[in-house]
Amino acid sequence: MTAAPAEVSIEGVARVFPGSGGRAPVRALDPTALSVAKNDFITILGPSGCGKSTLLRIVAGLDRPSAGRVLVEGREVRGPGPDRGMVFQSYTLFPWLTVAENVAFGLRERGVPAGERREVVAAFLDKVGLRGFEGHYPKQLSGGMQQRTAIARALANDPDILLLDEPFGALDNQTRGLMQELLLGIWERERKTVIFVTHDIEEAIFMASRVIVMTARPGRIKADVPVDLGHPRHYTIKTSPEFSRLKARLTEDIRSEAVLAAQAP
Amino acid sequence: MQALRPLQPIGRGPRIVLGLGFFVLFVAAWAAATLGGFVPGTFLADPLTMVQDGWLLVTRFGFLSDIGVTVWRVLGGFVLAALVAVPVGVLMGAYKPVEAFLEPFVSFARYLPASAFVPLLILWAGIGETQKLLVIFIGSVFQIILMIAVTVGGVRRDLVEAAYTLGAGDAGIIRRVLLPATAPDIAETLRLVLGWAWTYVIVAELIGSSSGIGHMIIESQALLATGQIIFGIIVIGLIGLVSDFLFKGANRLLFPWKLA
Numbered sequence: 001m002t003a004a005p006a007e008v009s010i011e012g013v014a015r016v017f018p019g020s021g022g023r024a025p026v027r028a029l030d031p032t033a034l035s036v037a038k039n040d041f042i043t044i045l046g047p048s049g050c051g052k053s054t055l056l057r058i059v060a061g062l063d064r065p066s067a068g069r070v071l072v073e074g075r076e077v078r079g080p081g082p083d084r085g086m087v088f089q090s091y092t093l094f095p096w097l098t099v100a101e102n103v104a105f106g107l108r109e110r111g112v113p114a115g116e117r118r119e120v121v122a123a124f125l126d127k128v129g130l131r132g133f134e135g136h137y138p139k140q141l142s143g144g145m146q147q148r149t150a151i152a153r154a155l156a157n158d159p160d161i162l163l164l165d166e167p168f169g170a171l172d173n174q175t176r177g178l179m180q181e182l183l184l185g186i187w188e189r190e191r192k193t194v195i196f197v198t199h200d201i202e203e204a205i206f207m208a209s210r211v212i213v214m215t216a217r218p219g220r221i222k223a224d225v226p227v228d229l230g231h232p233r234h235y236t237i238k239t240s241p242e243f244s245r246l247k248a249r250l251t252e253d254i255r256s257e258a259v260l261a262a263q264a265p
Numbered sequence: 266m267q268a269l270r271p272l273q274p275i276g277r278g279p280r281i282v283l284g285l286g287f288f289v290l291f292v293a294a295w296a297a298a299t300l301g302g303f304v305p306g307t308f309l310a311d312p313l314t315m316v317q318d319g320w321l322l323v324t325r326f327g328f329l330s331d332i333g334v335t336v337w338r339v340l341g342g343f344v345l346a347a348l349v350a351v352p353v354g355v356l357m358g359a360y361k362p363v364e365a366f367l368e369p370f371v372s373f374a375r376y377l378p379a380s381a382f383v384p385l386l387i388l389w390a391g392i393g394e395t396q397k398l399l400v401i402f403i404g405s406v407f408q409i410i411l412m413i414a415v416t417v418g419g420v421r422r423d424l425v426e427a428a429y430t431l432g433a434g435d436a437g438i439i440r441r442v443l444l445p446a447t448a449p450d451i452a453e454t455l456r457l458v459l460g461w462a463w464t465y466v467i468v469a470e471l472i473g474s475s476s477g478i479g480h481m482i483i484e485s486q487a488l489l490a491t492g493q494i495i496f497g498i499i500v501i502g503l504i505g506l507v508s509d510f511l512f513k514g515a516n517r518l519l520f521p522w523k524l525a
Contacts, residue, residue, distance in 0.1 A: 062426050082432030092427040096445045096522045106431035109441070137522045150427075157431055 006035035007193045008059060008161060012068030015054050027218035028054045031068060034212060034221060039191040041184075043198055043208035047254065047261040051219030052197045053089075056165050059195065060086050072161065082106055085154030089166040091146045093138035099125070099149050100134035106157030124152040127186055144175040151183065155190070164196045168203070180206055181235055188232050201250050205229075206238060211246075213253045216261035223253055310492035315499070318492030328481060332500060335466055335477040338394065342401025343462045347455055349402075350409035357410065358417025358447075359439055368414070371407050379404030380468040392473035397466065404465035405458050412454040416447045449520040456512040463501055 015029040029051035036042055046052045057063040059070050061080040070077040072084065080086075085106075093102045103121045112120070125131050128148040138146055147167050154162060164183075168176040184207055187194055198204050204211045205227055213223040227246060229237055237243055275283075292312055298304050299311035306314065322328035357364040357371075379400050386403075390396040420443050428442045470479025478497050485493035517524065 060430055062429065080426070080429035082430070084430060086427070086430040088423055088427060090423050092421075092423045094424060094427075094442070094445070096448075096520070105428070105433075105441070109432045109434075109437055139522070153431065163430075 006071075007038040007040075007073060008195070009033075009035040009071045010055070010059065010068070011071065013055065013058055013065040013070060014067040015051065015058065015063065016066045029058075029065075030218045030220040032220055034224075036193060036195060039193055040210065041187055041194040041196065041208050042210040042212060043196045043204040044212045044214060045198060045201065045204040045250065045254065046214030046219060047216055047258040048199060049217050049261060050214045050257065051217060052214050053165050055214075055219070056086075056163050056195060056197050059161075060084050060163050062086075082110070082157050083159055084161045084163055085157055085159035086163045086165070087147065087150045087154050087167040089169045091138065091143065091150070091170075093146055093149055093153070095138050097137075098134065099130060099136050099138070099141070102138070102149055103153045103156045105153060110157075120156050121152075124156045125149075127155070128152045128182065142175075144171050144179060147171065147179060148182065151186070155186070155192075159192070161193045161195070164194065166198055167196075169198070169200075176200075176203070177235060183207065184233060201247055201254060202238060205243060205246050205250065206233065206235075211250060213250060214257070216257045222257065225250065306491070307489055308491065310490075310495055314492040315495045318490060319496035319500075322481070322493055322496060326481075331477050331481050332504075335470065335479070336504065338397045338469070338477065339401060339459070339462050339466045341394075342398040342466070343405055343455075343459055345398060346402045346405035346409060346458075346462075350406045351413060351451065354410045354413025355417050355439070355443065355447075357414035358420075359443055364414060364418070367410075371410050371414075375407040375411055377403070377407075379465045383469060383472050387473055397469045397474070397477075400469040401462050401465045405462050408458050408461065409454060412458075413447070413451055416450040416454065417443050420446045449516060449523050452512065452516050452519070456509065459508060459512075460505060463505055467501070 011033055012031045013029065013033075014027075014031045017026040017028055019025045032055060044052045044055065054063060058065050059072075059077065061077045061084065077084075093099075094105065097105065100118075100121050103124055104117045107117045107120060121134070122131070125134065128151055130145060130148055130152065133141065133145065133149075138149070141149065150167070168179045171179060180203055194207075196204075196207055208227050211223075211225045211227060212221055213225065214220065215222045225246065229240075229242060295309075296312050299306065299309055300313070310318065319328075353367070357367055382403055383396075383400060386396045386399050390399060424446060425438055425442055428438055433441060466477070467479040467482070470477040471483050474480040478501060482494050482497045485491075485497070
């Protein structure tokens with residue numbers, strides 16, 4: 001299944017947050033190994049506080065591992081960079097920039113000339129269905145539109161890897177479903193390497209070709225489940241028998257972890 | 266008329282009427298106290314005398330040039346303070362070692378009363394314009410530094426992280442995230458401190474000065490011309506009000522995203 005060379009390899013990555021004020025240190029993530037093939041779409045599924053976001057932030061270079069290392073195309077990650085675009089759970093559009101200026105942020109940083117910038121921005125706003133909102137400020141957009149803009153902003157920078165940290169977590173169910181289809185559609189056309197963190201089982205299966213299930217804190221990988229559903233995927237697949245079987249299995253896996261997480265102090 | 270409820274917004278019309286209403290009430294109470302004979306004119310001039318005195322000041326005694334001198338001093342000292350304080354405050358907010366180095370001293374210096382420096386500054390700089398500017402500078406600079414450092418240090422961390430993942434470097438973070446994110450709050454800080462600068466300039470002019478609103482006020486005291494004193498004070502208030510309006514209007518123009 002992973003015949004393609006690994007784009008991202010996570011080698012023995014662990015994270016311990018030092019305890020503050022005399023409290024014991026918190027083991028957020030136990031040594032974890034994972035490799036992600038080029039152009040693969042994987043989801044990391046786990047209960048809240050299982051360290052899945054920590055793992056993603058370490059891949060992004062926004063957090064340092066206490067042990068181990070992350071290699072991206074063979075080079076060790078030492079900090080954030082434009083090769084790894086990220087979409088956050090919180091709305092992180094720059095409120096002082098318009099939608100178009102937000103999407104152009106990375107391009108400007110790279111010194112792309114204004115004309116080319118406009119073309120790229122228009123193309124990506126088209127892809128996320130936000131043509132006509134170029135001049136709006138983030139405050140004037142709904143949550144779903146803000147996250148679509150954030151996806152366009154990350155993609156416009158043409159990263160090799162797209163990291164998404166529960167990007168649809170704050171959206172209502174219907175919007176969330178539409179956003180999943182939108183992102184999946186973009187991936188089916190553009191073929192980026194995607195690591196998508198979520199606690200939503202259905203979302204994890206629908207989007208991914210592999211679901212990585214994590215345990216309650218301290219997080220480690222509990223299961224690595226291939227999703228053999230073809231592409232392009234239609235939302236109706238969510239009611240198919242294969243989908244239901246996977247969902248039943250992952251529900252069991254996650255439930256036991258959620259129970260543990262709920263019992264943890 | 267809707268019932269009065271906590272946090273319920275108010276329309277534009279009623280807001281203006283209520284705002285002006287208090288001014289009217291204030292002047293009415295003042296007129297009643299003075300013209301009604303409850304307070305002797307030696308201590309407090311009545312509004313009519315104040316207006317007459319003010320007219321005399323403006324037409325006969327060149328008070329407009331006093332106002333000009335004072336405004337110039339306030340702006341001069343304030344602009345100097347802002348030129349120093351804004352970059353220092355931004356650096357303190359952005360870089361924690363700079364903050365660790367400067368914050369304790371600035372916090373200490375902030376409490377040094379600018380007015381207490383007047384005698385020293387007269388020794389150092391004489392009674393010329395430099396001394397006036399320095400009083401305002403000392404009174405404003407530490408306040409601005411601290412307030413801006415706090416503002417910049419409080420920029421949402423996730424916005425900074427988003428910028429990093431989009432390829433921004435450290436200079437880009439300061440120029441394209443920290444500065445635009447805090448610009449409206451920096452402007453608001455400057456507006457506040459400009460108000461305080463007006464206090465310092467009058468203090469500076471009360472001692473060893475031969476021009477300015479503060480100088481006129483201290484001269485009038487010797488003549489028991491309370492109408493002139495009150496006129497001077499009211500002029501300062503009006504100038505403050507106008508500068509506030511200008512600041513707020515400029516903010517609306519410069520930072521439309523705050524209102525969007």
